[in-house]
Amino acid sequence: MKRSSIVIAGGGSTYTPEIILMLLDNLDRFPISQIKLYDNDYERQKIVADACEIIIREQAPDIKFLATTDPEEGFTDIDFVMAHIRVGKYEMRDFDEKIPLRNGLVGQETCGPGGIAYGFRSITGVMELVEYMEKYSPNAWMLNYSNPAAIVAEAIRKVKPDSRVLNICDMPIDIEERMAYIAGLNSRKEMDVRYYGLNHFGWWCDIRDKEGNDLMPVIKEYVLEHGYNLESIGKEPRLNDPDWLKTYRFASELYKTDPSVLPSTYLKYYLYPDHAVEESDPDYTRVDLIREGREKRVFEECRRIKECETAKDTTLEIGVHASFIVDLARAIAFNTHERMLLIVENKGAVENLPLTAMVEIPCIVGSNGPEPMVIGEIPWFQKGLIEQQHAVEKLVVEAYFEHSYQKLWQALILSKTMKDADLAKTVLDQLIEANKDFWPELT
Ligand code: NAD
Ligand code: G6P
Ligand code: MN
Numbered sequence: 001m002k003r004s005s006i007v008i009a010g011g012g013s014t015y016t017p018e019i020i021l022m023l024l025d026n027l028d029r030f031p032i033s034q035i036k037l038y039d040n041d042y043e044r045q046k047i048v049a050d051a052c053e054i055i056i057r058e059q060a061p062d063i064k065f066l067a068t069t070d071p072e073e074g075f076t077d078i079d080f081v082m083a084h085i086r087v088g089k090y091e092m093r094d095f096d097e098k099i100p101l102r103n104g105l106v107g108q109e110t111c112g113p114g115g116i117a118y119g120f121r122s123i124t125g126v127m128e129l130v131e132y133m134e135k136y137s138p139n140a141w142m143l144n145y146s147n148p149a150a151i152v153a154e155a156i157r158k159v160k161p162d163s164r165v166l167n168i169c170d171m172p173i174d175i176e177e178r179m180a181y182i183a184g185l186n187s188r189k190e191m192d193v194r195y196y197g198l199n200h201f202g203w204w205c206d207i208r209d210k211e212g213n214d215l216m217p218v219i220k221e222y223v224l225e226h227g228y229n230l231e232s233i234g235k236e237p238r239l240n241d242p243d244w245l246k247t248y249r250f251a252s253e254l255y256k257t258d259p260s261v262l263p264s265t266y267l268k269y270y271l272y273p274d275h276a277v278e279e280s281d282p283d284y285t286r287v288d289l290i291r292e293g294r295e296k297r298v299f300e301e302c303r304r305i306k307e308c309e310t311a312k313d314t315t316l317e318i319g320v321h322a323s324f325i326v327d328l329a330r331a332i333a334f335n336t337h338e339r340m341l342l343i344v345e346n347k348g349a350v351e352n353l354p355l356t357a358m359v360e361i362p363c364i365v366g367s368n369g370p371e372p373m374v375i376g377e378i379p380w381f382q383k384g385l386i387e388q389q390h391a392v393e394k395l396v397v398e399a400y401f402e403h404s405y406q407k408l409w410q411a412l413i414l415s416k417t418m419k420d421a422d423l424a425k426t427v428l429d430q431l432i433e434a435n436k437d438f439w440p441e442l443t
Contacts, residue, residue: 003033004333007078009129010085010146011037011067012044014290014298015321019082020052022322024059030330032060037067038074041089045069051302055311075136080329084145087125088438090287090295093118095434097285103427105417106276107285110148110200111269112417113424116396116408117431119151121438123400126152130163141369143168143328145321150199153343153358154397166370167343168328169199169360170321171264177320178228178248179207179262181235183215188320191215192339196350196375196382199343199360200266201389203258203382205375216262220255223262227251237319241293243286246279258381270385270416331365339363342370350375352383357390388416405442 006023008016016037023032035056039045049067056065068074075081086093096114101107108114126146133140142165146152153167172195176188185191194206207215229248230236236245247265250272254263257271269276298316305311324340331338339362346357349372353359363370378386392414399407405428412424432439 001031002333003031004079004329005034005036005077006032006080006082006329007036007038007074009038009074009081009083011039012041012046012048013084013086014294015084015145016048017052017055017298017302017316018318018322019325020055021316022318022326024056025318026326026330027060030326030333032063034064034077036065036074036078038069038071039067039085040069042069044089047299047302051305051311054305054309055314058311071132072136075132075140078133078137078140079333081129081133081137081140081142082145082325082329083126083129083142085122085125085129086146087121088118088435090291092121092435092438093287094285095431097287098282099430099434100417100427101277101280101282101285103423103430104277105419105423105427106269106273107280107282108269108276109286110150111266112273112415113412113427113431115148115151116392116411116415117435119148119393119396120400120408120440121435122146122148122152123155123397124438124440127155127159130156130160130165134160134163140164141166141329141332143325145170145325148199149343150201150358150393151396153199154393155400157345157356157358158397159401161345164369166328167199167358168324169341169343170324171200171266172202172341172360173320173324175228175265178230178235179204179215179219181230181233182219182222182228183207183209184218185209193341194362194373194375195341196359196361196378197264198358198386198389198393200264201270201386202264202360203261205261207262219262220259223255224252224259227253227255228265241289243289250275258379260379261382270389273417328365332367332369335367337364337366339373340365340370342372344370344372347372349373351377353378353386354390357386358393385416388414399442400440403440403442408442 097107100113106112144167149167180188195204227249228251342363346359362373395407395411413421
């Protein structure tokens, strides 16, 4: 079996260790010759890299490992770029969440004004990675988790339509794992799903087991009462994060808006923005919880591994986030034709949405990339919501490339999370000020 060479871009991410552990766990089905970490923050990446070096040395000493901040070194001789950068890091996520919230609006990493602000930073960083890949390893594939995935995907479609970049999200995967438990199965891999929408803006319209039995009724019955929260069946894996528990439970409300389908949890920011604002504290947002939770936990464990010079007793865990990206790389490397949800150009797959929309739909994935599955016509409710959000994303990307204040203001006005145009302007001006080191200058 061919051995792949991988660079993880955003090597200093809190998700890097679990991806490495997952890769090491799957060497029999996805062999690897080399793993590199690339980041533009040497100090941050070093914390993670020191631990990863020890983990790899102990589990697979024949895999070459290096960590670098030099693009040429990072991107040369690569088959896969696994990208998860956060341009501006948590310092800037703080503004994305708190500026809108202080104005009474949804303050979220990928949705509403915060997502738009993050998108404006992220396009620059991700496009840079695409250019490095095309320069130093033109045959490689980039599997991109960097958020906001919808906006990043649209930017790449617009200016580099032929690039080998696949944009992905772990949210549907995470929810499908929950659905599998609800239906009494062991894994999402025991189901076939049909799903459509934009990233963080979608619905499942069909879920079956491998014998073709319809699982929607049993899942719906559960979701109506508990959402996707698994506490009542004792299967909740994220017990230490109260935000997510609430978000999963709230899916029951989202479900009631259209009981013919099953919703993505992110719809709460668009369908119930007032609720989302009410349950938030503008002085202590998700980023604060993550810095005291995930970041602290992962980085402390990395430092402990380095200190002990061993990872034999590590508490680092592998989640669905890592499993999805490894499955995807494997599908491309070995032409497995696995069915996976990806963010791809519509091109008619959803009949009544624009041809150039970047939709999230099931695709069959092989060595030549994804082959999207036909979804057909979707109902008015979803079509209306999607088209509004899709126009927001198109306007953000046009605003970025044209340096247009007007279009960015329109994008904010059009977001379903926004109340009125004056407020949109106020928030935009505050975001411009906070992002002045990252955004192109707007005229
Ligand atoms: P993090 O801040 O811990 O890590 C991001 C890393 O990216 C940092 O080390 C930072 O220095 C680096 N970075 C920033 N700009 C860079 C650039 N231009 N070039 C190279 N490196 C750069 O963030 P995190 O919380 O671990 O999340 C990482 C990313 O993954 C975020 O974009 C997050 O939204 C995304 N994510 C996406 C999904 C999904 O479903 N698509 C799931 C989880 C995380
Ligand atoms: C989900 C989403 C991601 C998001 C992640 C982390 O998995 O799909 O896009 O980045 O949650 O969110 P958090 O708020 O925990 O950083
Ligand atoms: Mn996501």
